[in-house]
Amino acid sequence: MTAITNETRMAARSLPRRNLFAVGLQRVRFELVQYFRSGDALFFTFLFPVFMLGLFSVAFGADGDVVLAPDLPPISMAELYLPGMLAAGLLLSGFQNLAIDIAIERSEGMLKRYGGTPLSPISYFIGKIGLVAITGVAQAALLLAFAALALGVDLPTDPASWMTFAWVFVLGITASALLGVALSALPRTGKSATAVVVPIALALQFISGVYLMFAQLPEWLQNVAGAFPLKWMAQGMRAAFLPDEFAALEQNGEWNLAGVAIALAVWLVVGLVLSRLTFRWIRRDA
Template identity: 75%
Template structure:
């Protein structure tokens, strides 16, 4: 056993016991500071959904509103794509951001140094999840304000729709964060992290109703997308932000919010199990 490994438990034993909440808040503040300082991260996981929604509204909005079928009120391009962009923001904030950050920190030895301090894995992840929660909320609020004020999207006015939005957001971003932790163990180095994580996130966005309207995808691809959480996150957001008549465009002709809740809950558990089983301060064999 190495000296560092032998010393780490004794350091933890001597460290004063602090509440997990206090440690998590302090660590979250540190994580937020690091996040703000990284300009490329700020754009690709924070402002990217806003940029894409504006781009789609300009590029595809010139041909007029979207009218998918009889009995369905026409909607602007921005209104149609807003639910998918909200789901995409959750995926980028939790899944992509954490997978990249933790993989880089492990590769550069930061996690190994954390392992030799009184900071426990619980405190470390409380900070990470706190950072994801704060940035996710701000990003979502910014996206809604941009859609409502600049793109003139009519946002919901009833409490039921906002309640649906709230629980889908909480389940979705928590699931994304845990799956991001699990995926962070896959890249072999900091250099390979982007090549591993970003394509996975990008493919999921294309097949899950983010960059393409879900009802226009072939049925077999919709079935494939149903195996992954982003499809259910986007479906839940569509239920909150699109008219009820648009439910006819879903696979079973309804929003199926019970199915959304079950699918996200299952993936939440899967993510927690995988994150717990795969996380290490250092890569095995390092």
């Protein structure tokens, strides 16, 4: 058995790089089919931010627009919550989805079987990252369309806002996906994956300005949230979709997009290093 495994691994290493990418693209299609056939994953990662945006808009927006501070213009609840839900979508699509999915595949022995075939980890992760990229873009498009068409949110018209959205989206979803790969090594079984990952994702959403207004959180909790990437994703999305006057509600009274870029880039590198160190076809303690 060891000889067969070694031979298949050697075969994988000898595959031309273009074949690795071709197999990876086939894996993308496979991952997408599996994802959209899973009702619970479809709701709790793909449709959940849309559902929460609609819920908060209806529940808290019955009295019309709100004025958050004397010097700020009125704003609808849908417009207020849209940036946070976009950031939450990045976390759910990348971090939560991959952390649970890979942990379950490892627990069920799928990764062990992959390790005994010519499938390269490169091709495997092309499939996973492709899944995250496609579902993340589709989810963001659905959120924006729902906000504009159903909730009456006026989306930005200036290119600078959309450029900010684009780079925050790319850095945020990449960092989230890599951190999800790294965290997938933590659950010992597939059954415990959801119990390990979901509370972490949920806690981050509450302290990072997704469900609660970030400006209303205690300063010490804002500082804690600043140590994690979701806070910076939400701040970048607020910079893209809220009027400039709302920068006054941020910690330092400004959007601090340079800080957003640096924080997300650092977390991207951290996720890359951790995923490289922790990912194995088989758990070391298995």
